[in-house]
Amino acid sequence: MRESRRIFLVCLLTFWGKCSASEDHQQITVKTGDDITLQCWGPSRGVIELLEWNKPDLKSQDYVYYYRDERLYENYQHPSFHGRAELRDPQMKDGDVSVILRNSSINDTGKYECYVGYGGRSELITTITLKVIDSGGEAGNTKNGGDKDGHVGLIPGLSVAGLLVVIAVAVVLVIFRKHSSIFQSPAEL
Missing domain, CATH: 2.60.40.10 (Immunoglobulins)
Structure with a gap:
């Protein structure tokens, strides 16, 4: 185990040195x-x-x-x-x-x-x-x-923004459901 750590560190330092x-x-x-x-x-x-x-x-x-x-x-x-x-x-x-x-x-x-x-x-x-x-x-x-002004493009930009909104809404719903009794059935109360 100790030898594998040493090899990993040597490889990591070598890679970092080449990159820098x-x-x-x-x-x-x-x-x-x-x-x-x-x-x-x-x-x-x-x-x-x-x-x-x-x-x-x-x-x-x-x-x-x-x-x-x-x-x-x-x-x-x-x-x-x-x-x-x-x-x-x-x-x-x-x-x-x-x-x-x-x-x-x-x-x-x-x-x-x-x-x-x-x-x-x-x-x-x-x-x-x-x-x-x-x-x-x-x-x-x-x-x-x-393009010449550095814009990436409207359609890909909107697609990414839309995906982020969907993810944010899903996260909010999960958190809300977990912490709210509104979604619990009468038997669970």
Whole structure:
């Protein structure tokens, strides 16, 4: 019995460690022309020595944003991001290494990765899947699966609300019946 508890705790701690160490993954949908904040939070402790924002599907080895030795290296930046990508907080206070991408275009659609380096090592912190749609289309938040205003939908919402009302009424009736003599027969009184 004691051995099975130990195995359970080891498995639980291992699972928790893997979950907490995994990178953040976000999905964003915007319209062309919008400014986008690609959010990433590095360690708040220590000095961030390296920051790489890349887009793996670029045909070159260039970056969206490349920071090292306390400065931006524009010569490592892909030409399509020149003058469009900047740090949200140039001092990177509290580990904020988010990048603002100005004037989005359809070509910005794709996967973005944020790598942060400190203490001689670099690690993937955040992965963002960005979808940029034509301004004539409708943008929405792909995280919640809703329409452009974030609404889930009237029919499913009403169905859930109706089900909750039925459950609440049933619970009230059970409690009322249990605590009330109105439903008792004359023989039970």
